[in-house]
Amino acid sequence: MQNWVDVVSKYNYPDHSKSWWQVVNSVIPYLALWVAMYHSLKISYLLTLALALLAAGFLVRIFIIFHDCGHGSFFKDDKLNRLVGIPLGLLVFTPYHRWHRDHLIHHQTVGNLDKRGFGDVETLTVDEYLNLSKWGKLKYRIYRHPLFIFGLAPILLFLIQHRIPKSYMNFKQHVYLQLSNIAIIGIIVLLMWLIGWREFILIQLPVIYFASIAGVWLFYVQHQFERVIWKRSKDWNYQEVALNGSSFLKLPKVLQWFSGNIGYHHIHHLSPRIPNYKLQKCHEENELFSNIKPLSLKEILRAFNLRLWDEQNSKLISFDELKNSETKTS
DSSP states (O other): OOOHHHHHHTTOSOOHHHHHHHHHHHHHHHHHHHHHHHHHTTTOHHHHHHHHHHHHHHHHHHHHHHHHHHHTOSSSSHHHHHHHHHHHHHHTTOOHHHHHHHHHHHHHHTTBGGGOOSSOOOOEEHHHHHTSOHHHHHHHHHHTSHHIIIIIHHHHHHHTGGGSOOTTOOHHHHHHHHHHHHHHHHHHHHHHHHHOHHHHHHHHHHHHHHHHHHHHHHHHHHHOSTTOOOBOGGGOOHHHHHHHSSOBOOOOHHHHHHTTTTTBHHHHHHOTTSOGGGHHHHHHHOGGGTTOOOOOHHHHHHHTTOOEEETTTTEEEOHHHHHHHHHHHO
């Protein structure tokens, strides 16, 4: 069996020409589409919305670059990662320092039942859910309903939640967050002044909405699927959870391009230092990953009904499965 550290070390470095080309082929088309959407308002808003879908794809790709910068995988120099990542964070409405601090913890704790709460979709165990009050159960059911997770939560996350300080933040982190908020507000005010507040909303809102839905969906299926493994701290193993606690999502080529290969999420969690354009190469060139199977369409659709972690059977289950198991034992 190959040693995973030796395997990933061959891919743990960026190619600056590829990195800069990704910045160019992602940011420039996005800005061009933004301008095209402004002019399309004079023709048809249906055309504007069609362009918004395409622009959202580029915005997802920009987020992946922003994400790689925070991992220090996009450029060799940390300062350059920040110089590129911080302004890209403004485009994707995400504060660079705060988000990456939480995301780093996510990587260190993913699949650990004792350390949930950082970058996760909140998931209760069966026992935790059963011990809730009726009101608590209702709130959890609403939170885990697809209409909330994929309909309302994405826009709330990017427009509101990312703006709010967290209790762990020190003075410096507060300053970084508020500077990010001020910069985003400044850009919004400037654009509203240049093109009009109505035009800005008609352009930017559908773009960020479509992109945020796509981003939340990607993150959801990366860690919420039937074959996923979660462990208590005493049994938690980095390699095992990276490879089996993160999904392999084999998307059509065009969607793989827009999502920056993040469907190879098992590789990314094994080594966040691998830039996005080397994830597929790492997966395909090494026997270590030959047994990692991509999610089927059936598994993707099934994932939307999984709500609770059943510790007894070590799997995610739906509310219906919980109800059926209670019926059998009663």
